[in-house]
Amino acid sequence: MSETFVDGRSLRSLARVSHGHASREINGNKNSRTYSSWMAMRTRCTNPKRENSDRYFDRGITICERWESFDNFLADMGERPEGTSLDRYPDFNGNYEPGNCRWATPREQARNTRRTRLDFNSAVGVAILRIIGVSCKDIAEMFGISESLPREIVKRRSWPDACETAERLVQRHADQDETSEFKRLLAK
Known part of the structure; x- marks a missing residue:
């Protein structure tokens, strides 16, 4: 069977453009990060055998009706930046829809899960206590976290920005507090 062409493009190619994959065709990239994320989202929410x-x-967890179309998803989210993936935020228990999704870095993704027990301010508090x-x-019991997490935070393996903030706060307090008690705690 021979292929039919219109304006130098095959009907098969034109059909792909008309079925919501325009950005892939126009950019010439059939493996765009944005399209891959859209397809993965659809698979996660619609395939019970996955x-x-x-x-x-x-x-x-569902996808809003508007995002059944890749063009609408692309219009709302924009192209996926390098080093990011689709994240349901601010409500990780919410659906995939405008206002509850963002392109997030792996660090942002890791902080937005059902397993996460700390937010940034809590992580700063853990670091200060440690x-x-x-x-x-004792810290683990206070915050409902593993005993290893406070150590990981202070070693900057987890929440390095929270550790930096904690160190600045502790140092600022030490500089302002001339009492020997606080300096004694810091000397430990």
Whole structure:
């Protein structure tokens, strides 16, 4: 069967453009990051046989009707920046829809999960307590986190920006507090 061409493009190619994949065709990139993210989102929410369906499909996470069209998704989200992926934010339990999605870095994604027990301010608090000598076990009990997390924060393996903020706050307080008690805590 021979292929039919219009204005130098095959009908098959033109059909792809008319079925919501215009950015892939126009840019000549059939593997665009944005389109891949859109397809992955659709698969997560619509395929009950997908591995980890309990994280999306089984929980009732859906895609808004507007985003059934790739063109609408692209218009609302823009092209996916390098080093990011699709994240449901600010409500990680919410649906895929405008106002609840962003392009997020791996660090931002890691901080926006059902497993996350800390926000930035809490992580700063954990770091301050560890810096002044509170035991990891006591901090873990206070915040409902693992005993290793306070150590990981202070070593900057996790929440490095929170550790930097905590160090600045502790130092500022130490500079302003001439009492020996606070300096004694810092000396530990």
